[in-house]
Amino acid sequence: MSSETVELGMPAPDFTLESSAGHPVSLSDYRGRPVVLYFIREFT
Amino acid sequence: MIGPGTVDQARRYAQRFRLPFSVAADPDRSVYRRFGLNRALLRLIQRSGVFLLDGTGTIRFAHAATNPEVSLPIQQVLENLRRLAETERP
Numbered sequence: 001m002s003s004e005t006v007e008l009g010m011p012a013p014d015f016t017l018e019s020s021a022g023h024p025v026s027l028s029d030y031r032g033r034p035v036v037l038y039f040i041r042e043f044t
Numbered sequence: 045m046i047g048p049g050t051v052d053q054a055r056r057y058a059q060r061f062r063l064p065f066s067v068a069a070d071p072d073r074s075v076y077r078r079f080g081l082n083r084a085l086l087r088l089i090q091r092s093g094v095f096l097l098d099g100t101g102t103i104r105f106a107h108a109a110t111n112p113e114v115s116l117p118i119q120q121v122l123e124n125l126r127r128l129a130e131t132e133r134p
Contacts, residue, residue, distance in 0.1 A: 008103055019066040020051070043047045
């Protein structure tokens with residue numbers, strides 16, 4: 001299993017995932033505004 | 045917010061904590077890996093991480109953690125967010 005790295009100053013890789021809102025969300029939907037991306041450790 | 049589980053789990057999580065934003069589900073953790081958040085300690089623990097992006101999608105702050113106790117450095121995130129908001133202001 002490979003793990004890629006992202007770095008400061010680099011563009012964040014775009015992705016699309018299903019969401020709790022009932023529709024897919026893409027990172028690119030948020031272009032034009034600052035984004036906080038928080039990857040949690042687990043759903044508890 | 046992104047969680048390593050199913051959409052059902054994401055929905056329950058968002059409801060339980062009454063989150064005012066949607067929670068994305070990454071069941072195979074492929075997006076975690078793309079952000080360098082692999083599993084650690086014999087792959088038993090999923091690493092967490094927080095990234096701040098500016099309006100162009102550029103990463104301006106990054107923090108990854110294996111230890112759940114330090115999974116979200118809130119003061120650091122807030123400081124960087126404040127700085128980002130100032131530079132993004134038109």
